[in-house]
Amino acid sequence: MPDKSNSVFKLRPLEKADLEVITPWFQDIEDLARFDRTSRIPFNLMQSEEVWSEVFSASGNNCKCWFAVESDSGQILGLAGLEAISSVNRDAVVAMFVEKSARRLGLAIRATALVVDFAFRQLGLNRLTSYYRDDNHISRDLVERLGCKVEGTMRQAWYADGAFHDMIVVGVLRQDWMDQRPILAKELDPGTIVTFGSDGISGWSWPPQVDECE
Template sequence: MDISIFLKPLSIQNVTPFYTWLNDPEAIKYSLSLFQSLNTKENIDEWYISVINDSKNYNRGIFLSNSDIPIGYAGICNISITNKLGEYFIFIGDRNQWGKGFGTQVTKMIVDAGFEELNLNRIMLTVSEPNYAAIKAYKNAGFKIEGRMRQACYRDNKFHDKLIMSILRDEWNVR
């Protein structure tokens, strides 16, 4: 049986897996720095409610075709209508689903929505340099490296660089 991915808005009923994921050091290692401090149910609930009620950003839950339980979430934040740009993010918290190509698939789906639904011209992201799997997924989805932020992230008691990557509408149209 071939399992595929679909995206849909998150609801309050989808919060439960986040309690486990956000308390898993490996799952949050290269994610949003905020995740490092969200470790109580109350903290996670407050953050999660702000995410699902956020109409300024494009947030979607990531679901397997055979399940109503999310494996993560992704979207575009910091959207500028004036400049027609936004910042891509993805978090696959269910480590059982890592390494299956879902990151590339979801990235392509969100990029498509960014250009088709949100009418953006540029979608960028930042990624920790040691996060090789993510960099590969982003390149496979058409993102290009455009810069480096030196020692911009502190994990495992050391600093590492973050890469700035982007894809433009005219590059997306030809992929």
């Protein structure tokens, strides 16, 4: 169980050793089917290492960037990252996952907002895309709070639980985010913070100081 008394969490680069903790999360069939429409078979550790190998390769093409969400005690509680990063189109796909016992702590919105900030302010991207199953109202509400706009529906594109579901495609532009950023900063309780690094980095925490967003 996560340490719920600790309200400061950090985002750090995902390490290969983290897969020992993460792999069992995706052996839950229900969660697996909600997180990724392309994956249906639970992986063992060796298979997970192969799937994530590009993230840990020094010779990779830098099209993936993943972070672990970690408590002050070092417990890994979630993942947040960017996929399909394109330096030409200046876009990427943003994704987030929180382990079951750590849900309802407000980590998902804060960690995702920090990754979105990173994508636009550090990587110079102009657009982020995300997808969710039409019955996944938690994901729907999260991306709406980030300023994402619904851009289309892929009919019956997501098969899970013995049925075909529509897949909703959403996107957020850098300007959308800069407009939404101060609004979201005011909405979020500053008692829970997700930050880069163990001591936090000025300007790289969520929620940020409200005056930083204005």
